Amino acid sequence: MTILYKTIDYNFDISPLVDIAEDNTLEPYWKLLLQGPKYEPLRKTMASTNSYLSNLKFRDIPQNYIDLQIFAECEEIFAKIPDFDREHIYSIAQIFKVSGPLPPHQDERSCAFSIPLMGVDTPLQWYDNNNNLIEEYTYNSPILFNTIHKHGSTLNSGQRIFFQIGFKQSIQEVIPLLSI
Numbered sequence: 273m274t275i276l277y278k279t280i281d282y283n284f285d286i287s288p289l290v291d292i293a294e295d296n297t298l299e300p301y302w303k304l305l306l307q308g309p310k311y312e313p314l315r316k317t318m319a320s321t322n323s324y325l326s327n328l329k330f331r332d333i334p335q336n337y338i339d340l341q342i343f344a345e346c347e348e349i350f351a352k353i354p355d356f357d358r359e360h361i362y363s364i365a366q367i368f369k370v371s372g373p374l375p376p377h378q379d380e381r382s383c384a385f386s387i388p389l390m391g392v393d394t395p396l397q398w399y400d401n402n403n404n405l406i407e408e409y410t411y412n413s414p415i416l417f418n419t420i421h422k423h424g425s426t427l428n429s430g431q432r433i434f435f436q437i438g439f440k441q442s443i444q445e446v447i448p449l450l451s452i
């Protein structure tokens with residue numbers, strides 16, 4: 273059976289991440305996503321509702337935040353996942369902003385660890401191949417969720433912000449390797 277998400281029972285101090293997400297001086301390092309032909313249909317759908325998706329990669333910003341507690345904690349939680357040392361985790365860590373509805377889509381990565389920071393108040397949703405809703409979950413604490421399965425957040429109306437680490441491995445492979 274397909275696993276769509278797993279809640280992660282760990283209480284992170286999100287305040288440094290919220291500060292980074294709100295830091296106006298980091299504005300130049302945020303990138304608008306869904307560029308390129310592959311994502312054109314999704315981008316067009318989002319443009320029709322004035323919605324957008326952008327991200328900030330820690331590795332792109334001039335300050336080095338690798339000593340934040342969150343990266344030490346992630347290093348412990350993901351210690352059994354091959355090559356997930358602190359430097360690697362930092363190199364793939366991102367903050368995402370979604371403004372408006374995010375239509376059903378599939379990511380290139382297989383699953384993602386996500387910590388809600390602000391505005392994550394409508395459900396994450398999963399769909400079958402015919403875009404029928406099959407499951408939804410509003411997360412107000414960290415989760416690991418299936419991103420290769422078709423998903424979206426079509427009820428999002430404002431701006432939602434979350435911290436994420438993506439995995440090439442499937443959620444079925446990652447779950448048994450979590451040290452939590």
Ligand SMILES: [Fe+2]
Nearest residue numbers: 377378379419
């Ligand atoms: Fe996605």
